[in-house]
Amino acid sequence: MSFFKDMIQKSCGGVPIEVCFSPALIGFLNIKTEAIVVVTDILRASTTMVSALADGATSIIPVALVEQAKFLKQQGFLVVAERGGAKLDFADFGNSAFEFRDGKSKGEKIVFTTTNGTAAINEAKERGTVAIGAFSNLSVLAEWLTNQNKQVIILCSGWENNFCLEDTVFAGALIEKLQSTGKFFINNNDSAHAALDLWNIAKKDILTYINKAQHRLRLQKLGADDVIEFSFTPDTAKVIPVLIENELIDILKPDL
Structure with missing residues (x-):
């Protein structure tokens, strides 16, 4: 049934959605210059970024390399730095949403470098407008995307x-939200169909489903799995991080 809805939306000039399972594959997609690329890293970078901005950070500066983060630390910036799931010794914060509570980041620009999330942002930034997606900002992100009327790449x-399970089920959840508007269609993209199918399986009991995820087990071994339940809780923040001149800014802030 979803296939026929997609065909109808496409014929009526609907907005296309595609999913890319890995930053290594994004170069193979046909991306329009005005597309929005939603980067997601549920465990944990995108969830942490949303939390940092919701906690009061003025912006996030994502960098791909540890050396860049160290340099910016020397310039006086606060830094989130993580590799392999573990906080690096020079960092002010680890890569966890729970690091950002009680206004710890209020008024600060926070530098981020993580194993996967910031590398994905680096790949995405030359391919369209970059937005950050997590379960924590799912509904407000979907509403914003609906109003943009542009191709969406997740x-x-x-x-x-x-490939990882947690990012893929989020992609499916976002597709479900977007398709419910009647405005979007899956654009001949098997990855998007697979993500939606996986979400339909997982959403009945997302925490039980995600127990099998490789990175969930990795975080458990590191003693860093306290944030799992929060990472899959929808709509805890009304924040949409969008990359503007190499900084992620909450596009919903009234002064923007």
Whole structure:
């Protein structure tokens, strides 16, 4: 049934959605210059970024390399730095949404470098407008995307360029939201169909489903899995991080 709805929307000039399972694959997609690329890294960068801005950070500066983060730390910036799931020794914060509570980041620009999320942003930024997606900003993000009327590419950060479950089920959840508007269609993209199918399986009990995820197990071994339930809780923040001149800004702030 979804296939026929997509065909109807396409013929009526609907807005296309595609999913990319890995940053390594994004170069193979046919992306329009005015597209919006939604980068997601549920465990944990995109969830952490949304939380940092909701906590009062003025912006986030994502950098791909540890050396860049160290340099900016020397310039006086606060830094989130993580590799392999673990906080790096020079960092002010680890890559966890729970690091950003009680206004710890209020009024600050926060530098981020993470294993997968910031690398994905780096791949996406030359391919369209970059927005950050997480379960925590799912509904407000879907509403904003609906109003933009532009091609949507959901880029899963994955794990070191490999497929991951958590980003894929988020992609499916976002597709479900967008399709419910009657405005979007899946644009001949098997990855998007697979993401939606996976979400339809997982959403009945997302926490039980995600227990099998490789990165969930990795975080458990590191003692960093306290944020799992929060990472899959929808709509805890009304924040939409959008990359503007190499900084992620909450596009919903009234002064923008």
